[in-house]
Amino acid sequence: MNILLATSTTAMSGEGVYNYGLVIFLMMTGLYLVLAKGNMIKSVIGLNIFQVSVIMFYVSMGRVEHGTAPILLEQDLPHHDSEHGHDNHDDSEDHGLLQTRSDVALASTADGNHDADGGTDSDVHPQAHPEDTEANSPSLHTVDGRTAYSNPLPHVLMLTAIVVGVATTALALALVVRIREYYETIEEDIVDAIENRLQKEEAQS
Amino acid sequence: MTFVSTITLVFFVLLAVVAVAIGKMRSLFAAVMLSGIFSLLSASLFVLMDAVDVAFTEAAVGAGISTVLMLMVLHLTSDKETHSNEVKVFPLLIAVLCGAVLLYATQDMPHFGDPNAYIHQSATADHYLNQSYDDSHIPNIVTTVLASYRGFDTLGETTVVLTAAVAVMLLLGRPKEEEHDLSKSPDPIIEVGAKMLIPYILLFALYVQFHGDFGPGGGFQAGVMFAAAYILHALSGTVRSAQEAASENVVEKLIPLGVLLYAAVGVWCVLKGGNFLEYNALDPEHPAHGQHLGILLVELGVGITVFSAMLMIFYKFALRGREVR
Numbered sequence: 001m002n003i004l005l006a007t008s009t010t011a012m013s014g015e016g017v018y019n020y021g022l023v024i025f026l027m028m029t030g031l032y033l034v035l036a037k038g039n040m041i042k043s044v045i046g047l048n049i050f051q052v053s054v055i056m057f058y059v060s061m062g063r064v065e066h067g068t069a070p071i072l073l074e075q076d077l078p079h080h081d082s083e084h085g086h087d088n089h090d091d092s093e094d095h096g097l098l099q100t101r102s103d104v105a106l107a108s109t110a111d112g113n114h115d116a117d118g119g120t121d122s123d124v125h126p127q128a129h130p131e132d133t134e135a136n137s138p139s140l141h142t143v144d145g146r147t148a149y150s151n152p153l154p155h156v157l158m159l160t161a162i163v164v165g166v167a168t169t170a171l172a173l174a175l176v177v178r179i180r181e182y183y184e185t186i187e188e189d190i191v192d193a194i195e196n197r198l199q200k201e202e203a204q205s
Numbered sequence: 206m207t208f209v210s211t212i213t214l215v216f217f218v219l220l221a222v223v224a225v226a227i228g229k230m231r232s233l234f235a236a237v238m239l240s241g242i243f244s245l246l247s248a249s250l251f252v253l254m255d256a257v258d259v260a261f262t263e264a265a266v267g268a269g270i271s272t273v274l275m276l277m278v279l280h281l282t283s284d285k286e287t288h289s290n291e292v293k294v295f296p297l298l299i300a301v302l303c304g305a306v307l308l309y310a311t312q313d314m315p316h317f318g319d320p321n322a323y324i325h326q327s328a329t330a331d332h333y334l335n336q337s338y339d340d341s342h343i344p345n346i347v348t349t350v351l352a353s354y355r356g357f358d359t360l361g362e363t364t365v366v367l368t369a370a371v372a373v374m375l376l377l378g379r380p381k382e383e384e385h386d387l388s389k390s391p392d393p394i395i396e397v398g399a400k401m402l403i404p405y406i407l408l409f410a411l412y413v414q415f416h417g418d419f420g421p422g423g424g425f426q427a428g429v430m431f432a433a434a435y436i437l438h439a440l441s442g443t444v445r446s447a448q449e450a451a452s453e454n455v456v457e458k459l460i461p462l463g464v465l466l467y468a469a470v471g472v473w474c475v476l477k478g479g480n481f482l483e484y485n486a487l488d489p490e491h492p493a494h495g496q497h498l499g500i501l502l503v504e505l506g507v508g509i510t511v512f513s514a515m516l517m518i519f520y521k522f523a524l525r526g527r528e529v530r
Contacts, residue, residue, distance in 0.1 A: 049224050071347070078338060153330060170370075
C-alpha cells in the first residue's frame with residue numbers, strides 16, 4: 001500500500017501504478033492456485049488466471065491516456081494516390097482534407113487537427129522519423145495536436161498469445177483426461193500414492 | 206480520476222474478487238463458470254484499455270471455447286474437489302513473497318496511461334503508427350503488424366496451434382469404448398434457438414475474417430468464431446449432426462492446410478524475388494496492393510488453421526467415451 005501511495009504523490013503524468021499492483025495480485029492468485037491445489041482442473045484454471053494477468057500487464061503498458069484503439073481514424077489517413085509511392089503528400093490537398101473533416105465531424109478538435117497538419121508536413125520523409133520523436137516527444141500521443149493511439153505492438157503479441165494459450169490449455173486438459181482414465185482420479189496426491197504402491201509391488205515381485 | 210479510469214479500477218477489483226472466489230469454490234463446475242466470467246470481465250477491461258482486437262479474441266476464446274472445453278473435461282472426469290479447502294501456508298508464502306518483490310519493482314514502471322513512457326516513444330511504435338498506412342494502406346495497425354511486419358512470428362504461432370491440435374489428437378485419438386454422445390435427446394427449444402443463431406454467427410465470422418483490415422478482427426478471431434458456430438451446433442443437437450456438417454476427415458486435413466497456405470505465400474514472395482513473407486514483391490508496381498493480397502491470404506491461412514484446430518480439439522473431447530464407474 002505504501003508503495004502505491006508514495007508513487008501516486010510523485011506522479012508526473014498518467015494515473016499512478018495501481019494497474020500493476022492489481023495485475024500482480026491476480027497473477028499471484030493464479031500462482032497460489034497452481035501451487036496449492038491438488039486438483040488438476042483447478043491448477044489449469046489457476047494457470048489460465050496467471051496467463052490472463054500477464055496479458056493484462058502487457059496491454060495496460062500499451063495504453064495511452066485519452067487514447068483510442070490503434071485503428072487509424074479517417075482524418076488521420078494521409079491523402080493517398082496509389083500511383084505515387086511512399087513520400088508524395090500534396091501539402092495543400094492534405095490540408096484541405098483535414099480541414100473539411102474537422103469542420104464536419106470534429107468541430108471541438110478542429111484547432112488540434114490544424115496543428116497536426118503542421119506535424120505531418122515535417123513527417124514526409126520516413127527516415128526523419130526517429131530523430132523527430134526524440135526531439136519533441138509528446139507530439140505523437142497528445143490529444144491536442146493529434147489523435148492519441150494506444151500502442152499496437154503489445155496488442156499484437158497478446159492476441160496471438162491468447163489463441164496459443166487456449167491450444168496449450170486444451171493439451172493440458174487432454175492430459176488430465178488421460179490421467180483420469182488411467183488412475184481414476186484427478187487429485188495429484190492420490191496419483192502419487194497409487195504410483196508409490198505400484199512401485200513397491202514391482203519391487204517385491 | 207477520470208470516468209474511464211474509475212470504471213477500469215472497478216473492473217480490476219471485480220476480477221480480483223472472481224479470482225479469489227475461483228480459489229474458494231469446491232464445486233469445479235462453479236469454478237469453471239467463474240473462470241468464464243473472469244475471461245468476459247477481462248475482455249471488457251481490454252476494451253477500456255483500447256485493445257479491441259485482444260478483447261475480441263479473449264471474449265471468443267476465454268469465455269467461449271475454453272469454458273466449453275473445461276466443461277467437457279468435467280463431464281469426462283469429476284466435478285467435485287475431494288480435498289478440503291484449508292489455506293496452505295507454504296504456497297501462500299511463496300505467492301506473497303513473489304508478489305511483494307514484483308510490487309517493489311513496479312516503482313520503476315512508467316505510470317498507467319503515461320504517453321511519455323518509453324514503450325510509446327520507441328522507434329518501432331513510431332514507425333507502426335506513422336508508416337504502416339503508407340506501407341500497406343490498411344487502417345487497422347494491429348492487422349498490419351500481425352500479418353506483415355511480424356508475419357514470421359505469426360507463422361510460428363499458427364504452427365504452435367497446429368502442434369497442440371496434433372498432440373490432442375494423439376492423446377485422445379480413438380474413442381475409448383462405443384462412441385458416446387454428449388446429448389442424446391436434444392431439447393427442442395435449444396435446438397431451434399441455436400439453429401436461428403448459427404447462420405448469423407457464420408456470417409459474422411466471415412465479416413470478421415475479411416474486414417479485419419479496417420476494423421477489429423482477423424484470422425484468429427474469425428477462426429475461433431467459425432469453430433464456435435459448429436460447436437454450438439454440436440451442443441444443441443448431437444455431435445454426430447455437427448460431424449455431418451464438417452466431417453472429421455475434412456477438418457483434420459484443414460489444420461495443416463492453413464499453415465501450408467501461410468507458408469506458401471512466403472515462398473511465393475521468394476519466387477517473385479523478395480524475401481520470405483515480403484508481400485511488396487507480390488505486386489512490384491503497387492507495393493501496397495501486394496501487401497493487401499499477402500495479408501488477406503495469410504489471415505485466411507490463420508483462420509483456416511485456428512478454425513479446424515479448435516473444432517478438432519472439440520471433437521476429440523466430445524467423442525471420448527465416458528468410462529463406466
